[in-house]
Amino acid sequence: MILRLIFGPLGIVLGFLIVSKSEWLLENFGRVDFAEKYLGLQGGTRLFYKLLGILIMVIAFLYLTGFLGEIVLSIIKPLFGGIL
Numbered sequence: 001m002i003l004r005l006i007f008g009p010l011g012i013v014l015g016f017l018i019v020s021k022s023e024w025l026l027e028n029f030g031r032v033d034f035a036e037k038y039l040g041l042q043g044g045t046r047l048f049y050k051l052l053g054i055l056i057m058v059i060a061f062l063y064l065t066g067f068l069g070e071i072v073l074s075i076i077k078p079l080f081g082g083i084l
Contacts, residue, residue, distance in 0.1 A: 011060025
């Protein structure tokens, strides 16, 4: 429980920083080739950084509220045929 209260908000802040500082990330880490190819011509990497930040925020929020485990189990359970 205490880890949720630490890592949940940290993940949300990290995701927000990735979204808000996507230009800084682009300048310092360069372009991501597959993002440029599949997400757009000159804005694919920025979009990739923003989508990554949003995904981190959503996962951190689900972890903070305790729903992440339930969602993972509901996805994995059918794959193992009821063993879990």
